[in-house]
Amino acid sequence: MTEVTRDAIRDAAAVIRPHVRHTPVLDVDLADFGRPARPVALKLECLQHSGSFKARGAFTSLLTRDVPDAGVVAASGGNHGAAVAYAAARLGIPATIFVPSVTSPAKAERIRGYGAKLVVGGDRYADALAASEAFVAGTGAMTVHAYDQPETLIGQGTLGLEIAQDLPDLDTLLVAVGGGGLIGGIAAWYRGDVRVVAVEPEGAPTLHRALAAGMPVDAPTEGIAADSLAPKQVGQLMFPLAQQFVAESVLVTDDAIAAAQLSLWEAARVVAEPGGATALAALLSGTYVPEPGERVAVLVCGANTTAVQL
Known part of the structure; x- marks a missing residue:
């Protein structure tokens, strides 16, 4: 199995560079969000192709593995499916995407718009995953897992490399967690x-309970960000990385996420889906309070939403 190392991440970054954007960093002050003054850097990965960081893992998987004639299949709450559909379209590969019924219309339409076959498989991500596995067994298509696959972790890790280049003096990075592919790679x-x-x-x-238990365990799959941050368990591959290298895990309310989503739009004119605004919610709600002088960045990781209608 491919190891998720810095060298592997550097190699992947070189492979996918022609296909992904180097997304910008926006320097803001929390005073603009109605909080005590403090400089914060926002890494706007919401501006990535397909609307989220997931394009990195998708391109890494499709460009470093042998894809069969049957194409690729993915189970997704929406963002991973959109990313795989986007990457597959750019590379001329057939793609079938399984989503749960909680997937937002914005994400479903994005998947269809990239030309992939969209299949609704059950009410939650775990249901869509089971349906996708049955499809793979019958067709021989290649699975591109949303988070529990080395290539996915390595691809998302290229975002860590990019943030290190953008913000070399960073002390703390806040990252939203679903299945853990993003934070595991970072x-x-x-x-x-x-x-x-x-x-x-x-x-x-999901990760909060796993860290407390010392292993991935089932967690509730509810809330405003259920289409992106609510698998039953975090990935087996990312969990040892989280145990060793994730400093802290905090929880935020749905109200705090919605407020952060609105604040991003009102104060910075940045559109984020609930999952994309979750990391900022920890700062704005006071769930995470930095030390004086702590240099903090927030990863705004997704923008596939219809919350802002123009």
Whole structure:
């Protein structure tokens, strides 16, 4: 099995560079959000192709593995499916995407718009995953897992490399967590050099419960960000990385996430889906309080939403 190392992440970054954006960093002051003054950097990965960081893992998987004639299949709450559909379309590969019924219309339409076959498989991500596995067994298509696959972790780790290039003096990075592919890849890059803080909704405390139990365990799959941050368990591959290199795990309420989503739009004119605003919610709600002088960045990781209608 491919190891999730810094060298692997560097190699992947070179492979996917022609296909992904180097997303910008926006320097803001929390005073603009109605909080005590403090400079904060926002890494706007919400501006990535397909609307989220997931494009990194998708391109890494499709460009470093042997894809069969049957194409690729993915189970997704929406963002991973959109990313796989986007990457497959750009590379001329057939794609079938299984989503649960909680997937937002914005994400479903994005998947269809990229030309993939969209299949609704059950009410939650775990249902869509089971349906996708049955499809693979019958067709021989290649699975691109949303978070529990080395190539996915390595691809998402390229975002850690990019943040390190953008913000070399960073102390702390706040990252939203669903299945853990993003924070696992970022943790694998930083390896403790930066304080990585996991932020999850109270209704889906997947990593939080796993860290408390010492192993991945089932968690609730509810809340405002259920289409992106609510698998039953975190990935087996990311969990040892989280145990070793994630400094802290905090939980935020749905109200705090919604408020952060609105604040991003009103104060910075940045559109984020609930999952994309979750990390910022920890700062704005006071769930995470930095030390004086602590240099903090927040990863705004997704923007596939219809919350802002123009």
